[in-house]
Amino acid sequence: MPDESSAPTHPALRVVVVDDHSIFRSGLRAGLDPAIHVVGEASDVPSAVAVVAETRPDVVLLDVHLPGGTNTSASGGAEVVQRVAAEVPDTRFLALSVSDSAEDVVGVIRAGARGYLTKGASADEVSRAVHAVAGGDAVFSPRLAGFVLDAFGAAVGEIAAADDELDRLSAREQEVMRLIARGYAYKEVAATLFISAKTVESHVSSVLRKLQLSSRHELTAWATARRLL
Missing domain, CATH: 1.10.10.10 (Winged helix-like DNA-binding domain superfamily/Winged helix DNA-binding domain)
Known part of the structure; x- marks a missing residue:
């Protein structure tokens, strides 16, 4: 019988999932690494700001386009990052969106997100990205990294x-x-x-x-x- 104590483990991570589609939130919750604990969910900008401030998670998995925003110069996801960054400075944000446009990618990264994956990523890829972002790394779907390098290099x-x-x-x-x-x-x-x-x-x-x-x-x-x- 294998020695369970020798199995590799990861520190338990506390995550909030923010997306305006409940089916996607449920599927993501079910597919994440068991060492990742979903401590809250939200479907729009106000509820996301509130639940992140209340639960203070390690990582927020965040859709880029969310309803309920008040900042006309930023997407809903970017507004969430901007509004909670000062209050919850230790929380890191990982964008997870169907969009692969340069504007969306650069916008949410400028706001303070640490990475960006498209929703074509597998549950294992998302789980690995959550651990990486929690550890301080930046993670991007391969073709999106170029957008960030171009934007920040020129700047x-x-x-x-x-x-x-x-x-x-x-x-x-x-x-x-x-x-x-x-x-x-x-x-x-x-x-x-x-x-x-x-x-x-x-x-x-x-x-x-x-x-x-x-x-x-x-x-x-x-x-x-x-x-x-």
Whole structure:
């Protein structure tokens, strides 16, 4: 009889599955490695933000296109990453989507996801990717890695220039700048950062002055051009 104690094991990982199709969530839950424990599910942006904040999983398996988003400049999946990253910094995100477009891949990676698989991946591939992402690695379906390399390679010079401009802003002003540029209203920024709307307004005025911009529309264009969103 084989010695069970000698069998290879992985640390149990806590995972949240976010997808607006319940059948897909059920199938994914059933097919994952037994060492991966699904501790929550969600079907839209608000419920995803809530369940991730509540359960604080190791990894979130995240569809790119989700209903319920409020940020018009980002996909639903990217918005989830953006909204919970500051509150749950140790959680890592792995996008899992039918889409293989460069825009979707680069958008969710810019938001902070650590990898991107298409839904053609097998359950074993997804399980291996979850373990890899939890360990700090980046994982991509083979043809998608090129999108990321192209996008971030071209951005090196722009990022260096943007760093000089960002040095003019305080850490809090940078937080406010990114949220405003993503389309958040003053009240939403205030709630996210636990400050007053009046303070948000003051920070925005300071940001515009320091960057020599005249409106939040110009700020959005400025941040987008420098790949800061």
